[in-house]
Amino acid sequence: MPRRVAAAALGLLVLLATGCTAQRHWGGNAAGDGEARIGLVTKTDTNPYFVALRDAAERAAQQRGAEFSALAGQFDGDNDGQVRAIENLLQRNVSTILITPNSSTGVLDAIDRARQAGVLVIALDTATEPAEAVDATFATDNREAGRKQGAYVRAALGERRPQLLMLDGTAGSTVDTYRHDGFLDGMRLAPGAPEIRGAQNVNGDQNLAQQGLENLLARTGGINAIYTMNEPTAQGAHTALRAHGTAEEVTMASIDGGCEGVREVAEGRLAATVMQFPAKMAELAVDAAVQHAENGQRPTGFTDTGSVVITDDPVPGVPSNPVSWGRQHCWGDR
Known part of the structure; x- marks a missing residue:
């Protein structure tokens, strides 16, 4: 009898541990814990424009003490590659995803899954359709x-x-x-x-x-x-x-x-x-990501970074x- 009780207790602990792991993976994205974990998804990692945007975002994250990861599609128009990048970043338990969508509609399902998981999603450079598919957009008009x-x-x-x-x-x-x-x-x-x-x-x-x-x-x-x-x-x-x-x-x-x-x-x-001005887009977005991690505030709407x-x-x-x-x-x- 004591062995059965011990086994049941062990099973309960396993379930609790599994639940905690899942909670850390998804619920760990909750705002306000003070830890900004930022993932960037660009269209490609070869176009000089997106390289400049990535480098500016990485510098801004380092200056703000935020964790930073960058992924990209293999070519301009690689929606599937961007979807895989979003899923990868969710596995890394990011708190914010910054994305330059290849298509205004091609990655919306993946973005929606990220937002439902509590992740702040900010579009850079390229707006989504509808615009409300992301929390905010920082881009050129x-x-x-x-x-x-x-x-x-x-x-x-x-x-x-x-x-x-x-x-x-x-x-x-x-x-x-x-x-x-x-x-x-x-x-x-x-x-x-x-x-x-x-x-x-x-x-x-x-x-x-x-x-x-x-x-x-x-x-x-x-x-x-x-x-x-x-x-x-x-x-x-x-x-x-x-x-x-x-x-x-x-x-x-x-x-x-x-x-x-x-x-x-x-x-x-x-x-x-x-x-x-891609650096301005990146810097504003990183600031918003850090602020979101610190106090839960979410940016909204479209911010024109000028031309x-x-x-x-x-x-x-x-x-x-x-x-x-x-x-x-x-x-x-x-």
Whole structure:
């Protein structure tokens, strides 16, 4: 009889221990314990923009005494890779997940599971749809950045009627959609306008952009403007234009504001770029994560981290800063 009682007691202890383990895994994410454990999930770990964002988040976490882990998808658009990264971070018992979603909708189920587990989820750079799928978003107003880009190109064309090719990003991404729509607004063109001579999704990738523009140029001529959704796209586009012999005939601006992109502006391969500030996104998000761990406060809504046109050829009606300012505030390798 004593052996049966002892066995039952041991079994109860095992159950309690198992319950405590589960509670530490899920309930350990509860806010207010003072320990900030931050996980970052970026689209890739190769794009210089996301590298800069990751490095800024890691520095900010170290300064605030927070634990930090960083994971990424294998390529732009790798939703499954980001889902696995979120699950991995939940296993590590993080208190906050910062994520640059590959798709505005592709990782929502995983985000929902994290939030139900008590994890604070903050989107960086890329908004989700709906926006309420995350607790808060710290990002560039991408529609406004695209509008600035388009307004600059339209003004730089002067009296010439636009003959435009568009190199878009990843289909379904809010960043791509907002920049595309904002650019057309700045160009004063409606979707489907005859001035738009062709478009192709190139996933923000330099090599795909080069191939995509080569294909578009083979089908149409007389182009005087090109939309590029980011600076790697612009670099690939410039290579294609140079091979085509039309680089000097085309006005091309971009969005990012990396130091390499600023050099592209200085050297004339880009007319302008719209700088965004990934370090600011990362720093604000880490501060919010630490505050959440300390007192349970959750950030809400959208915070615009700003954008600035960088060019040494300013145009009327489009505020801008010179390349010298851009070199002082750019991100990435200087």
